[in-house]
Amino acid sequence: MRNSRSKLLKLYESLLEAYGRQNWWPVDEEYHRRHGSDPREEIVVGAILTQNTSWKNVERALENLKGEGLLSFRGITSAPLQKLEELLRPSGYYRQKARRLKEVAQTLSPVSRLEKISREELMRIKGIGQETADAILLYACGRLSFVIDAYTKRVVERVFGLKKDAYEELKRWFEENLPKDLELYREFHALLDEHAKRYCKKRDPECAGCPVAQMCLKLE
DNA sequence: CCCCAGGCCGCGC
């Protein structure tokens, strides 16, 4: 549908205009230079840790790992489980995440595996579901895989009146209606999250002052 | 006190 295609692009451009480039995914390049690890490893770790968890809490856990020089697949694999749990504590679900991180780090080593791995293969790893797989593909592997999260669903539901509950269906809808541009995929997802946090909040959305209120179905 | 956060898995039906 041509109409939703142009409206979707318009939404992207408006959000970009309003919030500027987000430059996701944030990684500490310098840390990885010093430790001989790959920044992509940090993206994978962050993707696991941020599951249903605020990024603020994830940052604390990442800092803890860095402090022990363990923010890498090798570090996570070699660390005792108890030690890992302790460091991951601020990110919540820390026992689950410690176990799953070990599994993920081992399965994805060496990190060059990311260059050929498929979405299905990623999702077979315990702890990696649809969204985490897509985030890894998009931000670590550089593939054109649009990421859907709770924020994305909420914004799209309000702006377009689209009630696509099914993850795969909504993902396809984005991918069919966007130009195949890696930076656009990355920025758009980040912008949707930023927008959902600032204005399009779950409870008490601040529609007054919303930068995309003009095109929002909810306000018609 | 409540709800929410950059989800996923295992279970019962």
Added chain:
DNA sequence: GCGCGGCATGGG
């Protein structure tokens, strides 16, 4: 093939 509870910390 679904809906649901459990997982857990920190902030508003």
